[in-house]
Amino acid sequence: MTPLLQVRNIEKRYGARIGCADVSFDLYPGEVLGIVGESGSGKSTLLNCLAGHQSPDQGEVIFDTRADGPRDVRQMPEAERRMLSRTDWAFVHQNPRDGLRMRVSAGGNVGERLMAVGARHYGDIRQTAGDWLSKVEIDTARMDDRPSAFSGGMQQRLQIARNLVTGPRLVFMDEPTGGLDVSVQARLLDLLRGLVRRMGLSAIIVTHDLAVVRLLADRLMVMKSGHVVETGLTDQVLDDPQHAYTQLLVSSVLQV
Amino acid sequence: MITVTDLGKSFTLHNQNSAVIPVLEGANFSVAAGECVALTGESGAGKSTVMRILYGNYLAQAGRVVVNGLDITTATPREILTLRREVLGYVSQFLRVVPRVPTLEVVAEPLLSLGVAEGEARARAADLLTRLRIPERLWPLSPTTFSGGEQQRVNIARGFAHRYPVLLLDEPTASLDAQNRETVLSLIEEAKAEGAAIVGIFHDLEARERVADRAIDVSVFTPRKIA
Numbered sequence: 001m002t003p004l005l006q007v008r009n010i011e012k013r014y015g016a017r018i019g020c021a022d023v024s025f026d027l028y029p030g031e032v033l034g035i036v037g038e039s040g041s042g043k044s045t046l047l048n049c050l051a052g053h054q055s056p057d058q059g060e061v062i063f064d065t066r067a068d069g070p071r072d073v074r075q076m077p078e079a080e081r082r083m084l085s086r087t088d089w090a091f092v093h094q095n096p097r098d099g100l101r102m103r104v105s106a107g108g109n110v111g112e113r114l115m116a117v118g119a120r121h122y123g124d125i126r127q128t129a130g131d132w133l134s135k136v137e138i139d140t141a142r143m144d145d146r147p148s149a150f151s152g153g154m155q156q157r158l159q160i161a162r163n164l165v166t167g168p169r170l171v172f173m174d175e176p177t178g179g180l181d182v183s184v185q186a187r188l189l190d191l192l193r194g195l196v197r198r199m200g201l202s203a204i205i206v207t208h209d210l211a212v213v214r215l216l217a218d219r220l221m222v223m224k225s226g227h228v229v230e231t232g233l234t235d236q237v238l239d240d241p242q243h244a245y246t247q248l249l250v251s252s253v254l255q256v
Numbered sequence: 257m258i259t260v261t262d263l264g265k266s267f268t269l270h271n272q273n274s275a276v277i278p279v280l281e282g283a284n285f286s287v288a289a290g291e292c293v294a295l296t297g298e299s300g301a302g303k304s305t306v307m308r309i310l311y312g313n314y315l316a317q318a319g320r321v322v323v324n325g326l327d328i329t330t331a332t333p334r335e336i337l338t339l340r341r342e343v344l345g346y347v348s349q350f351l352r353v354v355p356r357v358p359t360l361e362v363v364a365e366p367l368l369s370l371g372v373a374e375g376e377a378r379a380r381a382a383d384l385l386t387r388l389r390i391p392e393r394l395w396p397l398s399p400t401t402f403s404g405g406e407q408q409r410v411n412i413a414r415g416f417a418h419r420y421p422v423l424l425l426d427e428p429t430a431s432l433d434a435q436n437r438e439t440v441l442s443l444i445e446e447a448k449a450e451g452a453a454i455v456g457i458f459h460d461l462e463a464r465e466r467v468a469d470r471a472i473d474v475s476v477f478t479p480r481k482i483a
Contacts, residue, residue, distance in 0.1 A: 197369070218337055233333040236314070
């Protein structure tokens with residue numbers, strides 16, 4: 001099977017400082033990769049380099065495109081890359097305000113992404129947007145409300161609906177459950193897991209919450225000071241961590 | 257189905273003066289299809305460590321662990337995940353689930369992830385839950401609020417949903433009443449009859465006598481210098 005994403009030696013420097021370096025991995029269809037590490041470990045830099053929000057200084061990000069097979073995203077023309085980020089890719093921001101248009105209605109937020117890939121029939125767009133709002137458990141009666149009138153948890157679910165409506169194959173998530181209270185987190189986790197399985201999505205999730213990766217990620221990558229210090233099966237890395245930093249990370253979690 | 261050769265395991269605690277704790281050394285054993293083997297030895301001898309290594313949950317420092325033809329000490333995470341999905345089942349002592357997922361879904365999930373049709377997967381899950389005496393009114397609820405014994409039974413139902421050719425059981429009859437214990441023992445016997453290779457930890461001696469064909473004393477694998 002061809003990996004959906006092949007990452008080779010990604011490096012990003014901020015002047016002399018290392019953002020992330022020597023990062024390589026393969027992600028297969030249907031697989032969920034978790035990236036954990038303390039703040040400043042380079043995990044968000046890495047995610048942004050992969051998703052094309054930042055330009056890495058070195059390395060390759062090879063995506064298995066529907067039309068032409070594996071291609072280095074960094075060598076693609078800008079227009080093509082933007083098309084990719086609207087169709088096959090999705091990015092769920094930690095702060096839903098970064099991923100939503102706050103002055104556009106909830107239905108509009110979902111419909112907009114459909115229109116970006118060519119949908120034109122108003123009735124169909126509204127119908128699909130409504131379906132997706134129900135999928136993420138937002139009452140369709142709120143469809144014409146602006147997200148600014150939504151709670152944080154609802155905004156995050158709306159952001160997920162907006163991202164997944166076009167049936168992406170790869171979803172980047174930056175702390176998707178950060179800043180939400182635990183009951184909302186649980187709901188979101190359940191939702192994400194269901195969507196990942198039903199749609200066969202691949203996902204890369206950056207988080208500092210080890211409980212979240214245990215439930216969502218198949219594989220785990222632990223970062224420290226811009227470098228990957230340990231990788232492996234999620235439960236193996238969490239239950240039998242080999243690197244000193246991973247041991248510290250795992251043993252620092254409070255038991256509930 | 258399982259062949260363990262010269263297995264060694266130690267834990268290095270980097271943040272506690274780099275203490276090295278040797279747990280297993282030179283472990284050799286194998287388990288054939290249709291056979292149930294009980295791991296024995298006192299508490300701390302390494303029974304659970306052996307189980308976890310067999311499941312790929314702990315890394316081995318030395319030796320080979322071949323399960324259904326795959327050496328899990330060198331396998332990629334993807335290969336281990338596939339092995340766990342299709343071949344290797346594990347009933348741990350604790351149920352770990354996503355909050356809010358209904359019990360019936362929790363039990364059917366191993367089958368759904370294999371691509372079994374929803375109706376068929378749910379029917380099998382319902383059958384197991386019935387046999388394990390989980391009342392039907394609880395099926396639509398998440399097991400996170402269930403009693404310890406109920407959670408254990410949901411866990412067992414989940415572990416037996418797919419007919420795994422290799423099954424690891426960590427105290428499957430602990431905290432169960434006589435009737436449910438009987439059901440679990442018959443599930444184990446049925447799995448054996450279907451040709452599953454089973455490795456179990458049984459503190460319940462009667463249960464061990466009844467289902468296990470032989471015992472492996474894990475304490476013989478304890479490194480000599482600390483024994």
